[in-house]
Amino acid sequence: MDEAGENSKGAVRGETIAYFSMEIGMVEEIPTYAGGLGTLAGDTVRSSADLGLPLVAVTLISRKGSFRQELDPAGRQIEHPAEWDPSDLMERLPERAKVGIGDREVSIAAWQYILESPTGGSIPVLFLDTDLAENAPEDRGITDHLYGGDQRYRLKQEIVLGTGGLKILDALGFHIRKYHLNEGHSSLLALELLERCGRDAEKVQKRCVFTTHTPAEAGHDKFSYDLVGELIEDGEKIEMLKKFGGQERLNMTLLALNLSMYVNGVAKKHQETSSAMFPGYQIHSVTNGVYSYRWTCPEFRELYDRYLPGWANEPELLVRVDIIPDDLMVEAHARTKRALIDLVNRSTGTEMDPEVLTLGFGRRSTEYKRPTLLFSDLDRLRRINSRGEIQIVMAGKAHPEDLQGKRLIEEIFGYAEALKGEIEVAYLENYDMALAAKMVAGVDVWLNTPLRPREASGTSGMKAAHNGVINFSVLDGWWIEGWIEGVTGWSIGPEPGEQLSFEEGGQRDLDDLYSKLEYIIVPTFYHRKDDWVKIMNNSIGMLAYYFNSHRMMRRYVTEAYL
Known part of the structure; x- marks a missing residue:
């Protein structure tokens, strides 16, 4: 030979x-x-x-x-x-x-x-x-x-x-x-x-x-x-x-x-x-x-094919996303969101509304990912909801040996029951690539709350960005490189380089999470649609064009x- x-x-x-x-x-x-x-x-x-x-x-x-x-x-x-x-x-x-x-x-x-x-x-x-x-x-x-x-x-x-x-x-x-x-x-x-x-x-x-x-x-x-x-x-x-x-x-x-x-x-x-x-x-x-074509939903693929031919093999063409009319992008997202909400309601018996601001969280259920951080203060969450309705779609498996990860899922079910009739919370079972693709495209905001510096990179937020979904994340992993506050999404907690104790950092995360939801994210979604669509555009043109596996x-x- x-x-x-x-x-x-x-x-x-x-x-x-x-x-x-x-x-x-x-x-x-x-x-x-x-x-x-x-x-x-x-x-x-x-x-x-x-x-x-x-x-x-x-x-x-x-x-x-x-x-x-x-x-x-x-x-x-x-x-x-x-x-x-x-x-x-x-x-x-x-x-x-x-x-x-x-x-x-x-x-x-x-x-x-x-x-x-x-x-x-x-x-x-x-x-x-x-x-x-x-x-x-x-x-x-x-x-x-x-x-x-x-x-x-x-x-x-x-x-x-x-x-x-x-x-x-x-x-x-x-x-x-x-x-x-x-x-x-x-x-x-x-x-x-x-x-x-x-x-x-x-x-x-x-x-x-x-x-x-x-x-x-x-x-x-x-x-x-x-x-x-x-x-x-x-x-x-x-x-x-x-x-x-x-x-x-x-x-x-x-x-x-x-x-x-x-x-x-x-x-x-x-x-x-x-x-x-x-x-x-x-x-x-x-x-x-992330592999751009795999993680872009059919509705957005169709738009990119029409306005940015060749994008699938040259994702850098997504930088020209501004040539896509805003109303077509909004409608594409609305169809994708409606399909996800229908799936959630069928699967879990919730009564989610496709017109309501929807937060998504999907990843392995383990302690450092802090999937329950959002539920740390239910009264504060209710107050935010009174200013503009929110609903929450979550998913994630716990490793069979991770008992704490399993307990976190049970806690979320408990919070969902406590909020029933006020804020709809759904936890979808058997999170896999097919479900992930539906979630990262169908929610409005992709939430990520890891303990710093435990997130090596994180890729789910990159997938969300390919679909015009906006990131709201702790500054760790890739998000430090992709984040421009209020332009490509929003940060949670201290900026890189700030020296805070573990307790101070955790409190800052919580304060930021609730404050930005209440005073920035909810009002922008419901009352400043043009600003919201601009951030959707930036998610594609400033993030997806770069954070892809071809590059x-x-x-x-x-x-x-x-």
């Missing part, structure tokens, strides 16, 4: 970028994503296909998916397996790879999903699978559950993803130019490369790109060397892991940092936070973006891949 390699179908491959991610959200029918990381990975693949980039994506099959969420009348979350059959949507390739896990060799196969772009490009997405007859029963389940099980299960998955993924690419004849590690889950591929490069770390670094998404110390995967020794029995490998991944415990982020030439955070603020967490490393910033991928190509 020549250097370029040849796949099982006989096609010679050129140099390729291998993009590794534990989760990739391609379509709703493939439930192998849990949230923002997987959705971003899916947008990355879509933009790569549109732009004709030579890229292959590698992930796990997650046969039992993440989970399907059911909420009982009290808001208690019930998790159901999201099982699916990959044979309905993709092809299993005949090639196999083997990795050592403990005292056994585990066989790995790959299912191939081909993402076709309207521009003619295509990207193969490889879903790794250990559910093979030749494997022991315990090993057949390694690729079943996304982020499931204990530390042992997680480390097995990361061996399959990193080491197994690299070997599958070899078996398929890919000639890889760069390995892009999307988060630290696939870092063990760098260990495999290290062995192949005669332990020359500099050679490995030149081939690895690492994107970190986690600004919280607890979010980085760490494993005890007792466990690592049980699953990776090679003593020389353990010594290399200790050298590059930490002496006390194996830190997957540290392993990737030490063996990647190009490292980046996913927003400018996140780059600062990451540099403070890992001093001594050069960490760049490539602010995330993001061009940055990766010029700064990391070449």
